[in-house]
Every structure is written in C-alpha cells, then in structure tokens.
Amino acid sequence: MWNSITNLRLLSPSIPVIVKIILFFSTWIVVWLPAAIVLAIALKWHPPQPLGNKKLPLLASLYVIVPFILWATSWIENTSFTNWGWDWQPAVLMSLLRGLGLGIISLVILFGLQLTAGWIELQKSEVSTETGEKIINFWALILNPASLLTLLLGLWISATEELIFRGCLQTILQQDYSMLIAAAIASFIFAIAHLIWAAKETLPQLPGLWLMGMVLTLARIADNDSLGLAIGIHAAWIWGISTLDTEGAINPTGRAPEWITGIGEKPLAGAAGLLLLVATAAVLLGSSVLSVPNY
Template sequence: MWNSITNLRLLSPSIPAIVKIILFFSTWVVLWLPAAIVVARALKWHPPQPLGNKKLPLLASLYLIVPFILWATTWIENTSFASWGWDWQPAVLMSLLRGLGIGTIGLVILFGVQLTAGWIELKTSEISSETGEKIINFWALIFNPASLLTLLLGLWISATEELIFRGCLQTILQQDYSVLIAAAIASLIFAIAHLIWEATETLPQLPGLWLMGMVLTLARIADSGSLGLAIGIHAAWIWGITTIDTAQAIKPTSSVPEWITGIAAKPLAGAAGILLLLATAAVLFLIQISVNQR
C-alpha cells in the first residue's frame, strides 16, 4: 500500500490533472462508504427516502474524512495547504471576517429589495402597538442560539468546501489549464456534487451553483490567493439562507413568476439570486483592482 502511494507521488507530475481529480473523488467516496452505511443504518435511512434532518450526520461523516484525504494529497503533490490558500495567518482571519460582511450585506440587500417590491413577505413579524404596522425583527431572526450554531456549521462547511474546490481542485487543474478553465471545471464539479443530497431540489440550482463557484474563485483571486475571503462569503450565504429557510420566515407572494424569486424558494434557482452573485462578483472585481493598484 505504502509503495503504491510512494509510486503515485513519483508519477504525480506526469499524471493529467483530470485523472488526479478522478482519483481524489474516487478515494474519498471509497473511504466514506463504510461510514455512510453505518450512519445510514443508525438513522434508519436508505435511498430514495428524503434526507430531511438526517442530512447533517451523513454530511459530517463525509467531511470528517476530508482532512486526511487532503493531507495525503499534499504529500503526493509535494505541496502544502498554504499553496492552496489556507494558513493560520491573522490576515486570513481578517479576510474571512470581511467575507462574512460582504456575504451578509448581499443577502440583506437581496431579501430587502424583494420585500420592498412585494415579491416576498415575512411569515414572522410583530405588530407595532403605536402604529399597528407590521415590524420585521431581523435581529431576533438572525441573532439567536440556533442561528449562531448555524453560523458555526456554515463556517465548517464553507472552510471544507473552499479548501477542496477553490484550493485543492483549482490548484491541481491549473497544472494543465488556464485559471478560467480550471475554475469552470472545479465549479461544475462543485455544482454536480450537490446532487448527492437532494437531486430534485438541486437540479434547478445547478446554473446558480456553478456561478457561485466561479464567484468564489474570484474571491480567492481578489484575496491574493488566500481562501479567507471566499470562506467568509460562502459561510455568510449558508448562514443567512439556512437560517431563513429553517425558520420558514419568508414566502413568495406570487406577484412575480417563481423563476424570479427562486424555484421552490431557493434563491440560487431564481434571477434575483443570480443577480446577487453577479453583484458580488462586481464587488470582488473592484477589490481586485484596488489590490493591484497598491
């Protein structure tokens, strides 16, 4: 076994990037399947039953393997996590916090514009004792124990996915392809990988997920190769959308077609969500110009 891994390291420079990616995911799946079967049996779940709240334990079993797979990949590739954009420097933390701000502000604008336009409405609101008008308590919705736990979960998921897709895959693919082509391939894999959980709900979101991957690649470029900014933006999106979705706080008013607000109430499956991604890309492009001018 060890000899095979050593030989793989020696052969690595001559192996096409696409083959490396196939080997990466094949190894990941093979190592995960035993754990997945055990978890699925413990949860009394089997395909094609809907996952519901059983998704998180399966996701955790999948992502807990990632550090070992990535460490092995760095050894085979004779590289380091730092070359993929991950290190423990204070600058990365600052970029992460900035990304959280960019992602959160983007979501506030996205839902705020739709609420103002009457495309969506909040299910949960309070009535003002003075005016009798509905008051939306965003702070109570976002800053509560369940939401903060979702934020921590979002940080873990986003850090894992960014290290895989914008870090490892992007860097490996750039061995054979330009940055743009590598990003397009990595983003396509990123989008398709989401089909493993909820294929029916994910299909309309595939274009949005692909574009999301491209935007997060731009975040890494704008952050001088660091993953901090991409992790922060990604975590903010997971946090905000999951919090709202879990609380079932928003519903469409049917004043506009579903493809505008998002098919099945999924922002990435609608024009409004796509515009958010494009607006975020524009902000990141301006950040990149600012960095280049320093």
C-alpha cells in the same frame, strides 16, 4: 500499500489532472462509505427516501475525513495547504470577516429589493404590544442559539468546500489548464456534487451553483490567493439563507414568477439570485486588492 503510495507520489507529475481528480473523489467516497452505511442503518434511512434532518449527520461524516484526504493529496502532490490558499495568518481571519460582511450585505440587498418590490413578504411571527401589529424580530432571529449554531456550521462547511474546490482542485487543475478553464471545471464539479443530497431540489440550482463557484474563485484571486475572503462570503450565504429558510421568515407573494425569485424558494434557482452573484463578482473585480497570482 506504502510503496504504492510512494510510487504514486513519484508518478504524480506525469498523471493527467482529470485522472487525479477522479482518484481524489473515488478515494474520498471509498473511505466514507463504511461510515455512511453504518449511519444510514442507525438513522433508518435508505435511498430514495428524502434525507430531511438526517442530512447533517451524513454530511458531517463525509466532511470530517476531508482533512486526512487533503493531507494525503498534498503529500502525493508534494505541496502544502498554503499553496492552496490556506494558512493561519491573522490576515486570513481579517479576510474571512470581510467576506462575512460582504456576504451578509449582499443578502440584505437581495431580499430588501424583493421586499420593496413586493415579490416577497415577511412571515410575521411576533406581536408588538404598542400597535398590535405582527412583526418579525430580526435581532431575535439572528442572535438566537440555533442561528449561531448555523453560523458555526456554515463556517465549517464553507471552509471545507473552499479548501477542496477553490484550493486543492483549482490548483491541481491549473497544472494542465488555464486559470479560467480550471475554475470552470472545479465549479462544475462543485455544482454537480450537490446532487448527492437532494437531486430534485438541486437541479434548478445547478447554473447558480456553478456561477457561485466562479465568484468564489474570483474571491480567492481578489484576496491575493488566500481562501479567507471566499470562506467568509460562502459562510455568510449559507448562514443567511439557511436561517431564513429554517425560521420561515420570508414567503413569496406570487407577484413575480418563480424564475425570478427562485424555483422552490431557492435563491440560486432564480434570476434575482443570479444577479446577486453577478453583483458580488463586480464588487470583487472592483476591489483594490485584485491581482492575478501565478498559482
């Protein structure tokens, strides 16, 4: 087996990148399947049942093996994680924090404008002792243990997905394609991969997920080839939207059609969410650190 892997490393420069991508995902799924089957039996879940709260254990089992798959890929490709935009320099942490800030601000603007327009409303959950008016306590919503756990999970998921799609896949695809074509392909795979968890809910979000992938690729470019900014933005979007969804903090009012606010209450399945992505891209394009690296 070791000889086969060594031969694969020697042959790697001559293998078409599409074949490399197929091998990457095939290996990942084959390695994951035994654990997935055991978990599915333990959780008493089988397709086509909805995953519900069983999604997180299955997702965790899928992502926990990613470092090993990526390490093997980097060895075969004779490269390093640094070339994929991942390193442990302090500048990466600062970029991640800037990304978190940008992602959170973008969500505040998105939902703030919709609240102002009357397209959505707050799901009132607490009572003010002074006026008797029911209000929502945003600080309690953001700083409660469940929300902070969601932030940690969001950072893990975003770091994993960015290293895979904007790091490994993007870089490998650029061996045969231009940066733009490589980004389009990687973003398409990123969008399609979400179908594995909830196909019916994900289908209306596919254009938004593809555009999100393109914006996050732009974040890597804007961050001088580092994944820090992309991870931060991605994590903020996961954290913010998941927290609001879990807490039921907002509801559509019906004053705007679903194709504007989001089909199935999913922001990426609506025009407002797509505009959020376009606006984020505009901010990244206008960034003073924008450069186009030769990676």
